Each structure stands twice: as structure tokens, then as C-alpha cells.
Amino acid sequence: MTALLVQGLTISLHGKPLVAGLDFSIEPGEKLALLGSSGSGKSLTAAALLGQLPAGMEATGMLRVNGKEIPLRGRRLAGREFAAIHQNPAAALNPLVRLGRQLAMPLRNAGLSGREAREISRELLASVGLADADRMLRSFSGELSGGQLQRVCIALALACRADILVADEPTTALDVVNQARVLEILAGVPSTAGGLLLITHDLAAAEQICGRAVVLQDGRKIEEAHMPELIARPRHPYTAAMVDSARSSFAPPLEVAAA
Ligand SMILES: Nc1ncnc2c1ncn2[C@@H]1O[C@H](COP(=O)(O)OP(=O)(O)OP(=O)(O)O)[C@@H](O)[C@H]1O
Numbered sequence: 001m002t003a004l005l006v007q008g009l010t011i012s013l014h015g016k017p018l019v020a021g022l023d024f025s026i027e028p029g030e031k032l033a034l035l036g037s038s039g040s041g042k043s044l045t046a047a048a049l050l051g052q053l054p055a056g057m058e059a060t061g062m063l064r065v066n067g068k069e070i071p072l073r074g075r076r077l078a079g080r081e082f083a084a085i086h087q088n089p090a091a092a093l094n095p096l097v098r099l100g101r102q103l104a105m106p107l108r109n110a111g112l113s114g115r116e117a118r119e120i121s122r123e124l125l126a127s128v129g130l131a132d133a134d135r136m137l138r139s140f141s142g143e144l145s146g147g148q149l150q151r152v153c154i155a156l157a158l159a160c161r162a163d164i165l166v167a168d169e170p171t172t173a174l175d176v177v178n179q180a181r182v183l184e185i186l187a188g189v190p191s192t193a194g195g196l197l198l199i200t201h202d203l204a205a206a207e208q209i210c211g212r213a214v215v216l217q218d219g220r221k222i223e224e225a226h227m228p229e230l231i232a233r234p235r236h237p238y239t240a241a242m243v244d245s246a247r248s249s250f251a252p253p254l255e256v257a258a259a
Helices: 042-050 099-109 114-127 133-138 146-159 176-187 203-209 227-232 237-248 254-258
Strands: 004-013 016-026 031-036 057-065 082-085 164-168 195-200 212-217 220-226
Touching: 004 042, 016 031, 016 042, 016 057, 016 195, 016 212, 016 220, 031 042, 031 203, 042 057, 042 082, 042 164, 042 195, 082 146, 099 114, 099 133, 099 146, 114 133, 114 146, 146 164, 146 176, 176 203, 195 203, 203 227, 203 237, 212 227, 212 237, 220 227, 220 237, 227 237
Parallel strands: 031 195, 031 212, 082 164, 164 195
Antiparallel strands: 004 016, 004 057, 212 220
């Protein structure tokens, strides 16, 4: 059964559509990229799925997770179906609550004992490359670096055991070394963790993590393809420009190329 089905998603502000008639789907265990330039509607799409649209905006259309229909209109909570990894990890965590308690919360809510929740929290932290799990569990978010915090947020999202993980520009606030590490971790998220929707303007990140992509421009889908096809044979001029620009960012410096 399709893990996520979005049909005719339209997001409007005072009657003006900012995202219009968007269709896409994610199969179980699939990682899908939502690509597009700034202002194309990626974050609003994520916000509509997560029930986090700004006040005054309304979403219409059909949303189904594992066959269950979820009303979009008036949606103001993510529910158990979705877990999110946001751009700014510090803002996603409660600074006054030890990380161990924050990680344990969704596990305890799922019926695990305190001891089981602590054990699984340690395993989750290890799975995102945080070795000193006991220290992390005792820490407050203000005591960790941005890269460590984003890994804690990925562990927290996995602890929610949601059907769909939504990662909205998860590496934007990180330095290049941590960006690479977080991309590696997301690429390694097992297919058993449900579907993953990666929101990004970074084609290289999408290629590393996702098998398929949907490209948005001005709130509309302009292209949808498997990653190798999208990169080898982009059909829309915007996608072609995005592919060219990603290629040129890896090209050797002009003077070296000319030598
Ligand atoms: N709170 C808001 N109020 C009014 N308009 C908004 C609001 N948030 C987004 N928009 C508009 O909706 C459109 C889509 O914005 P969105 O943030 O989804 O783009 P995006 O593709 O995620 O861009 P970026 O990569 O810069 O985050 C843009 O035209 C934007 O100006």
C-alpha cells in the first residue's frame, strides 16, 4: 500500500493559491525529494502535512497515510503519522528538558518501560553516530553543537516511529562537515522506518539520499522522475538549469581547467 498519497494539495492565503493542485506519493520505505528554488512552495507543503501552516493559510486536497485519509482542512497537529526534522535543530528541542527525557517521551507514549526507552534511546543515538550516549542523554540542548543537535533530532524523529519522516532543509544550518554527516545518516535511514520526504533546494543532497524527486516551481509540480533520469535527462528548463548549476559547482576552477 502507498505510504503517503497527496492529491490536489492546494494551499491558499486569503484566497490566493501559494501551492496549487500538487500530486505526489511515497511508497513504503521510499525516499522522495521535493526540489525547487526559494519560494516554490516546498516548506508550505511540508507544513501542510505536519499541520503547521501559518495562521490564515488553508490547505485543501486529499492526504492519505497507509490508506488512512487525514483531513487537511483545519489541520493543526502532525499526529502520529508524521515526524519532522527541521532546519534549526535548537528550536526543535526544549532547552529546559534533558535530552534523555525528550527522547524517551515518544517511546514511553508507545508503551515502553523506562528501562526499555533508555536502552532504545542509546541505540538510536548510536545509530546517528553519537557515541557517548549516556552523556548525551543527561545533557541539555544548549550543551551540544549544531551538528550533534541535528543528529539528536533525527534520533528523536526515529523514536516517534512515524509512518513518514519529513526533513525540511535539514542541513542548511550546519557546517559542511556536519552537512555531509547528516546526509549520510539520512541516506542510511532504514526502509523499515517508513517513507522519507526530503525538502531541499540542493540537488546533490537529493541525489545522495533519494531515489525519486518531484520538482516545484511557483507552487506547481513541473517535473517528477527517478533521480538518475532527472539528472541525465531533465525535461523542464528549470530542472535543466538546476542540474547545470549543480554540475558547475563541482567543475574545476577555470584556470586549472584551462591549463
Ligand atoms: N507566512 C507566510 N505569509 C505569506 N506568504 C508566505 C508565508 N510563508 C510562505 N509564503 C509564500 O509562499 C510561497 C512558498 O513559500 P515556501 O516557504 O513554501 O517556499 P520554499 O520553496 O520552501 O522556499 P525556501 O527554500 O526559501 O524555504 C512563497 O511565495 C512565499 O513568499
